[in-house]
Amino acid sequence: MSFYISTLLVYFFVDALLAWALNMQFGWGGIPNFALIMFQAAGAYAAAVVSLGPDTGAGAFQRYVFGSSLPFPLPLVVATLAGGLLALIVGSFSLRRIRRDYQAAILLIVSLIVTGLVTNVVGLVNGSNGLTGVPRPLSGVLSRLTYDGYQWAYAAWTAVIAAAVYLLVARLGSSPWGRALRAVRDNEDAAATIGLNPVSLRLQAFVIGGMICGLSGGLLAEFLASWSPAAWGYAETFAVFTAIILGGVGNTWGVVLGTLLVQVIFLQVPTFLPQVGYTGLIDALQWVLIGSLWLVCLAIRPRGLIPARRPVVSREARR
Amino acid sequence: MLFIQALGFGVITASLIAIGAMGFTIQFGLTNVLNISYAGIMTAGAFAAFIAEELHLPLVLGVVLALTVGAGVTWLLGRTLFAFFARRGAGLFEMVMVTLAVNLILQFGIDAASREQIYRFAFPQGTSLHGGPFTVTVTQLVLIVVAVAVFAGLELLLRRTRLGKALRAMAAEPRLARTCGIPTGRIVNVVWLLSGALAGLAGLAYVINSLSIDASVGTGFLPLVLAAAILGRAGSTRGAVLAALALGVVTEEVAAFGGAAYGSVAGFGILALVLLTRPAAVAGQAAGKVEVTV
Numbered sequence: 180m181s182f183y184i185s186t187l188l189v190y191f192f193v194d195a196l197l198a199w200a201l202n203m204q205f206g207w208g209g210i211p212n213f214a215l216i217m218f219q220a221a222g223a224y225a226a227a228v229v230s231l232g233p234d235t236g237a238g239a240f241q242r243y244v245f246g247s248s249l250p251f252p253l254p255l256v257v258a259t260l261a262g263g264l265l266a267l268i269v270g271s272f273s274l275r276r277i278r279r280d281y282q283a284a285i286l287l288i289v290s291l292i293v294t295g296l297v298t299n300v301v302g303l304v305n306g307s308n309g310l311t312g313v314p315r316p317l318s319g320v321l322s323r324l325t326y327d328g329y330q331w332a333y334a335a336w337t338a339v340i341a342a343a344v345y346l347l348v349a350r351l352g353s354s355p356w357g358r359a360l361r362a363v364r365d366n367e368d369a370a371a372t373i374g375l376n377p378v379s380l381r382l383q384a385f386v387i388g389g390m391i392c393g394l395s396g397g398l399l400a401e402f403l404a405s406w407s408p409a410a411w412g413y414a415e416t417f418a419v420f421t422a423i424i425l426g427g428v429g430n431t432w433g434v435v436l437g438t439l440l441v442q443v444i445f446l447q448v449p450t451f452l453p454q455v456g457y458t459g460l461i462d463a464l465q466w467v468l469i470g471s472l473w474l475v476c477l478a479i480r481p482r483g484l485i486p487a488r489r490p491v492v493s494r495e496a497r498r
Numbered sequence: 499m500l501f502i503q504a505l506g507f508g509v510i511t512a513s514l515i516a517i518g519a520m521g522f523t524i525q526f527g528l529t530n531v532l533n534i535s536y537a538g539i540m541t542a543g544a545f546a547a548f549i550a551e552e553l554h555l556p557l558v559l560g561v562v563l564a565l566t567v568g569a570g571v572t573w574l575l576g577r578t579l580f581a582f583f584a585r586r587g588a589g590l591f592e593m594v595m596v597t598l599a600v601n602l603i604l605q606f607g608i609d610a611a612s613r614e615q616i617y618r619f620a621f622p623q624g625t626s627l628h629g630g631p632f633t634v635t636v637t638q639l640v641l642i643v644v645a646v647a648v649f650a651g652l653e654l655l656l657r658r659t660r661l662g663k664a665l666r667a668m669a670a671e672p673r674l675a676r677t678c679g680i681p682t683g684r685i686v687n688v689v690w691l692l693s694g695a696l697a698g699l700a701g702l703a704y705v706i707n708s709l710s711i712d713a714s715v716g717t718g719f720l721p722l723v724l725a726a727a728i729l730g731r732a733g734s735t736r737g738a739v740l741a742a743l744a745l746g747v748v749t750e751e752v753a754a755f756g757g758a759a760y761g762s763v764a765g766f767g768i769l770a771l772v773l774l775t776r777p778a779a780v781a782g783q784a785a786g787k788v789e790v791t792v
Contacts, residue, residue: 211591211594213598246738248636269568271774272770272773272774273773275773275774277773278590278593278788279590279591279594280532280590280594281529281532281594283532283594284532284534284594284724284728285728285769285773286764287598287724288721288724288725289533289721289766291717291720291721291768292762292763295718295759295762295763296759296760296762297602297765299758299759300759300760303597317608329539371775389521402651412513412600413717414605414606417598417599417602446638457613457614459609459613459614460610460614460615462710463606463607463609463610463614464606464610465608466602466603466605466606467602468604468607469608470599470600470601470603471603473595473599473602474579474596474599474603477583477588477592477595477596477599478582478583478586483504489641493708
């Protein structure tokens with residue numbers, strides 16, 4: 180039971196990071212980031228390969244690039260940078276001034292194609308089998324802890340990171356930068372007229388969000404000690420979308436509530452339940468449930484359980 | 499030699515992409531709903547034909563089933579769910595979210611029903627034909643012919659019939675078309691049915707060529723179909739076919755020389771390149787003018 184709760188806590192904090200990143204990109208910046216989970220994966224793979232040690236070459240049971248054994252906090256730094264770098268690359272061609280439905284479709288295509296690439300190119304990060312045996316951070320120093328104790332220490336560590344990211348995100352949200360980002364979302368032309376650069380602002384939000392996703396991926400890979408394409412199917416992105424839509428797009432606390440409801444209750448709890456039917460039935464059905472929940476949210480509470488506060492503007496400006 | 503052989507495969511791949519992209523683009527051009535659930539519909543159509551095959555029904559019946567299931571499901575979704583959200587004022591992007599949620603439900607619903615298995619789809623391939631450097635099976639030849647026939651049929655429909663004229667009028671100016679007495683509701687019906695039938699056909703064609711089927715085939719095929727439809731401009735069947743040809747040939751050439759895994763990446767590279775250099779060519783009209791019409 181203690182194991183169960185500490186595992187759920189780690190998932191919850193990691194998922195909260197994703198939700199804040201998406202909230203910044205989609206809620207404030209209006210970027211339909213349908214490739215969100217790809218940036219988490221980038222961080223996870225990056226953290227894994229730099230802590231697994233050098234690839235032993237042909238004949239090894241897993242193959243990967245950039246193998247090295249960096250000490251504790253460095254893999255997370257690399258993960259953060261990997262997420263940001265990937266976001267910079269993808270953002271450079273997808274964040275132009277194009278229709279948002281096209282933008283969404285293009286990001287979805289990127290996500291699907293990259294999944295295919297990583298799955299099929301075995302030499303990159305071991306293809307569809309993924310990487311295993313990622314060393315858990317500081318397990319040498321903390322060797323006096325029991326397995327259970329280590330779990331709780333890790334949960335506390337993710338909580339500290341989540342708190343730090345929360346402070347960053349909350350600060351960004353109320354800063355002039357956050358207001359500029361929301362202005363670009365609401366009226367791109369008007370924002371450009373007062374001297375804001377929409378493409379550049381969106382790219383900044385995309386990269387910062389990408390870094391947060393990368394960090395969350397690093398935390399998750401080190402916790403699970405493994406990472407494979409099965410962990411980041413395109414559907415995972417939409418669990419995060421459902422969470423922030425359910426909680427309230429644009430509201431930093433609302434999206435945490437949404438995360439708690441969707442990620443933890445719908446996606447994690449069933450994995451601890453006894454299996455019904457054949458293996459995988461529950462997994463498939465929970466995605467059907469997520470899709471349905473999404474439709475219901477859009478239909479009856481499009482602004483979420485805790486809606487974001489409306490900005491104070493004069494009545495004329497609101498039309 | 500390898501180059502020319504890959505060219506042949508490119509044309510076959512292009513035919514598959516073209517069937518899917520034409521069905522996608524006629525609907526997208528008219529209703530402006532970027533229908534991600536098209537992927538799930540392709541899978542559903544393919545599975546309908548697969549079940550017919552497993553029950554040893556005649557081949558023709560399998561094809562008819564794929565078309566019917568595709569058309570039926572798409573029409574039902576378009577007229578009920580999508581229309582419901584459009585009435586509530588959903589914008590272009592909100593409709594993408596709706597179709598995506600539907601795709602999750604379709605894909606994982608089929609996943610649950612098919613017990614998450616990959617099945618072998620033993621569609622008869624016919625004898626291999628040799629012509630110069632090319633080796634194609636009869637079935638692959640038929641797929642190319644089908645793609646050409648679909649293209650010709652759509653062109654005839656759009657350019658030569660009253661229905662086609664009405665359809666083009668509505669795609670250009672939906673309000674004006676309605677004012678002129680064009681039965682827009684009926685035309686939207688026709689387009690959902692047509693798009694769905696082509697989705698079913700595209701899904702079937704895809705699994706006939708790949709010889710295996712599972713719940714994710716549609717989603718796996720979607721990037722190329724979507725890229726072709728976007729590159730070819732919404733609503734343009736000719737554009738879709740040309741873009742499909744380019745994507746098909748590049749995909750297979752890169753796969754032949756650089757490894758299969760890089761094929762679709764190269765296909766996407768074209769789209770990314772066009773986006774970088776000529777975003778206006780891809781993005782279509784300004785967002786303000788375009789609205790959802792279902």
